[in-house]
Amino acid sequence: MVQINLPQNSKVQKGEYYKDKTGSKNIRKVNIYRWDPSSGKNPRIDTYEVDMDNCPSKVLDLLNKIKNEIDPSLAYRRSCAHGVCGSCAMNMDGKNGLACTKPHAEINGDINIYPLPHLKVEKDLIGDLSTLYKQYESIEPWLKTSAKVESKEILQSREDRSKLDGAYECIMCACCSTACPSYWWNGDKYLGPAVLLQAYRWIIDSRDEERKERLKKVADELKLYRCHTIMNCTNACPKGLNPAKAIASIKKMLATS
Amino acid sequence: MENKKPLSPHIQIYSWNISSLISISHRIAGVINLLIFTLICFWIGLLMLGESNYEYIKFFLQSYFGKFLILCLTWSFIFQILSEIRHLFWDFGYGFELITSKISGLFVIFGSFILTVLIYLIGKQII
Numbered sequence: 001m002v003q004i005n006l007p008q009n010s011k012v013q014k015g016e017y018y019k020d021k022t023g024s025k026n027i028r029k030v031n032i033y034r035w036d037p038s039s040g041k042n043p044r045i046d047t048y049e050v051d052m053d054n055c056p057s058k059v060l061d062l063l064n065k066i067k068n069e070i071d072p073s074l075a076y077r078r079s080c081a082h083g084v085c086g087s088c089a090m091n092m093d094g095k096n097g098l099a100c101t102k103p104h105a106e107i108n109g110d111i112n113i114y115p116l117p118h119l120k121v122e123k124d125l126i127g128d129l130s131t132l133y134k135q136y137e138s139i140e141p142w143l144k145t146s147a148k149v150e151s152k153e154i155l156q157s158r159e160d161r162s163k164l165d166g167a168y169e170c171i172m173c174a175c176c177s178t179a180c181p182s183y184w185w186n187g188d189k190y191l192g193p194a195v196l197l198q199a200y201r202w203i204i205d206s207r208d209e210e211r212k213e214r215l216k217k218v219a220d221e222l223k224l225y226r227c228h229t230i231m232n233c234t235n236a237c238p239k240g241l242n243p244a245k246a247i248a249s250i251k252k253m254l255a256t257s
Numbered sequence: 258m259e260n261k262k263p264l265s266p267h268i269q270i271y272s273w274n275i276s277s278l279i280s281i282s283h284r285i286a287g288v289i290n291l292l293i294f295t296l297i298c299f300w301i302g303l304l305m306l307g308e309s310n311y312e313y314i315k316f317f318l319q320s321y322f323g324k325f326l327i328l329c330l331t332w333s334f335i336f337q338i339l340s341e342i343r344h345l346f347w348d349f350g351y352g353f354e355l356i357t358s359k360i361s362g363l364f365v366i367f368g369s370f371i372l373t374v375l376i377y378l379i380g381k382q383i384i
Contacts, residue, residue, distance in 0.1 A: 004268060006263075006264055006266060006269070007263070007264055009261065009263050010263035010264040010265075010266075012266060033265070033266070035263055037261075037262070040261075042263065043263050091265075091270060091271070093272070094270055094271055094272030095271070095272050112270070114265060114266055114270055115265040116265065117265055117266060117267035117268075117270065117271055118264060118265060118267035119264070119265050120262040120263075120264060120265075121262055121263050121264070121265050122262070127265055128262065179271065181267075181268065181277070184267050184268070228280060229276075229280070229344065229347050230276060230277050230280040231274075231276035231277070231280075231355075231358055232271075232274070232276070232277050234353070234355055234358075235274050235276065235355065242353055242354070244353055245350075245353035248347055248348070248350055248353060249350065251348070252348070252349075252350055
């Protein structure tokens with residue numbers, strides 16, 4: 001259901017202000033969404049003044065600097081720092097992306113950092129993605145063949161392999177799904193762009209033998225057709241992939257099969 | 258504990274882009290058009306009841322507010338048709354690249370205004 005306003009316990013309040021202590025002249029204000037599960041209070045926005053002269057280029061560097069030098073209680077996920085693992089997906093300057101690949105110089109004015117939209121918050125910038133993982137499991141993302149003996153590799157032509165380009169690169173960071181208004185309102189039923197892109201990846205794999213069953217399973221008013229081509233997913237994808245196009249391809253396959 | 262977890266902000270903080278703006282406008286224009294066509298049907302239905310009803314509505318539509326309303330409706334109708342054509346291309350699998358969708362979006366927005374002005378001028382018999 002469409003719920004524009006946040007629930008009472010999610011209303012964001014003004015938080016603390018951390019003044020710069022280094023005396024630097026190159027200061028930027030960073031507003032970060034904070035919520036501490038042990039406090040029992042509403043989420044708040046803390047503001048940090050950060051010395052930009054001694055800060056590397058990406059938003060993740062900025063967060064690391066805040067955590068190391070200003071406020072060690074700040075919580076966020078990160079791992080590879082090279083745009084490969086998808087852990088540091090968050091909402092920066094109103095747009096989803098990976099903190100490790102987003103340069104803070106691209107953001108004008110104060111830097112606003114929120115967790116991925118419309119998720120249950122675990123702590124600070126960490127959202128609960130378990131629904132998305134369950135949906136991912138529901139499309140059975142593994143190769144299905146009738147071959148009894150698994151002694152030989154299954155060959156694939158170059159042409160068939162190239163069909164997977166633009167689908168296999170997905171790192172499941174959930175930037176696209178949590179950018180999608182349809183997924184906000186119907187996230188419990190609609191699969192969302194990330195999972196549908198993966199569904200597409202297995203449907204078009206020439207080695208997979210259950211194409212028809214896969215298509216049948218995904219053909220559902222709520223699971224698939226809640227996509228109204230809003231294109232927020234493609235706009236958000238930090239890997240430059242196109243989930244909107246993949247979803248349209250599934251719809252087209254269903255319409256023509 | 259489970260229920261106490263807050264929901265992270267969504268539409269309040271997410272930045273708009275051309276595609277999302279057109280998507281929501283398309284829906285609103287659709288609802289308006291639906292209502293308007295129902296009203297027009299009622300208007301035609303009223304003709305069955307006699308001449309005076311026709312005169313009454315004609316008088317309203319010839320006022321400045323009435324004319325303004327007609328122009329707005331012309332726009333919402335054209336906007337929806339252009340946006341629907343864009344959707345048709347998408348359904349055939351074309352125009353999903355970010356730059357293409359941006360251009361087609363701008364085309365819908367500017368096209369709707371240009372066509373509205375054009376229809377106004379034609380109606381005024383200026384061109």
